[in-house]
Amino acid sequence: MMSTPAILHKPTFKSLLFSPFKLNQAKPISFHRFPAxxxxxxxxxxxxxxxxxxxxxxxxxxxxxxxxxxxxxxxxxxxxxxxxxxxxxxxxxxxDGLEASLNRLSKWLVAAVFGAVILWRHDAEAIWAVLGSVVNSILSVILKRIFNQERPDSTLRSDPGMPSSHGQSIFFTVVFAILSVVEWLGVNGFSLILGALILALGTYLTWLRVSQGLHTISQVAAGAAVGLIFSIFWLWSWDAFVLKAFISSLSVRIIVIIAAAASCLGFLVYVIRYWFRDE
CATH class of the missing domain: 1.20.5 (Single alpha-helices involved in coiled-coils or other helix-helix interfaces)
Structure with a gap:
């Protein structure tokens, strides 16, 4: 003999939100008699x-x-x-000045844009891009030690300034964001306008490093060029040979995913140790 399941009515958020609430209205005060x-x-x-x-x-x-x-x-x-x-x-x-404030917030803005694109794509190529951003940062440190060129004002920062690590990271993100927009919308008027706005924003944030005396024009230009070229190469390598290996080999998938996860964890530790300290 089959038992009939008990159906309990659970109020939904919509029913709670739009159900009429009755408030007791205040009654007007009336005086029936005056005191003697x-x-x-x-x-x-x-x-x-x-x-x-x-x-x-x-x-x-x-x-x-x-x-x-x-x-x-x-x-x-x-x-x-x-x-x-x-x-x-x-x-x-x-x-401290509008440009100084924007320059201080630029790293947070670029990280937020990069993270938003990663979450929006949430595919294997996005994981590869995360790994590429870390490799790009390591490349910037290596190049700084090779060139060992001082900043225009050594009292602000003592580390070498060639190439600009901010410019390199910004243009790596700019290229990745523009290519993601083109893959999403195709090549049309709207995608071209949106790509131009992303490029203009990245250029302005990079120029702030010059206006605040943290880099020379050549240091910023070199950082932007390296970031742009490396981003194109890294994303091209995905379509050229990494994607095929990623699909066919389980070990490649495991290595890429673990490396990307370790990169995210390392970036989080870096933000806590240095970015919050600078603020």
């Missing part, structure tokens, strides 16, 4: 005034009373909060 004595009259009047103020505050807090007045007051408070927040943000940006 003068002192009782003023005492009763003060109590009535206090009760009226309490009801007014309660109705304003819960949306009761005059709806237009309540909405106007709420909107005024919200506008004041937004203005205060914008003023604090503006004062923070202008404390």
């Amino acid at each position: 004595s003068k002192s009782d009259f003023f005492s009763s009047k003060n109590k009535a005034l206090s009760k009226n103020m309490t009801e007014l505050v309660r109705m304003s807090a819960f949306g009761g009373g005059n709806g237009s007045d309540s909405e106007e007051s709420t909107g005024l408070f919200q506008r004041e909060a937004v203005i205060d927040g914008l003023n604090e943000f503006q004062s923070g940006l202008l404390a």
Whole structure:
């Protein structure tokens, strides 16, 4: 004999959100009689005034009373909060200069864009790109030790400045982002405009390294060129021979995935040790 399963009704978020909530409206205060004595009259009047103020505050807090007045007051408070927040943000940006603030935030912005593209693609080539970004950073350190060229202002940074590691990382990300957009949308007007905007943003963030005295133009140009060329080579190598090996060999897949995971962990440790310390 089959038993009928008990079906329990579980309220959904939508039903909870749009179900009507009834609020007890405050009743108007009426006086049926006045006190006989003068002192009782003023005492009763003060109590009535206090009760009226309490009801007014309660109705304003819960949306009761005059709806237009309540909405106007709420909107005024919200506008004041937004203005205060914008003023604090503006004062923070202008404390050291707008370009200095943008330069300080550039590494976070580039990392966020790169991470967003990785999460959006979430494919095997994205894993290969993560590994390539780490190899690109290691290449920058090696080239700096080879050239050993000082920065324009050695008091700001003591390490070598040729090539610019920021410029190299930025243009590695720029190439990867533009190629991802083209693969997604194809070659059309919108993808070309979006690619041009990404290129312009990367160029501006790279130029900030020059305007803040952290690199010379040649150091930034060299970093951008190395990052661009290495990004093209790394992504080309995926289509040329890595993809075939990745599909056919389990060991290659394991090596690439473990290396990419280790790279992400190493980058996280680097951010905690150095980026937060700089802030």
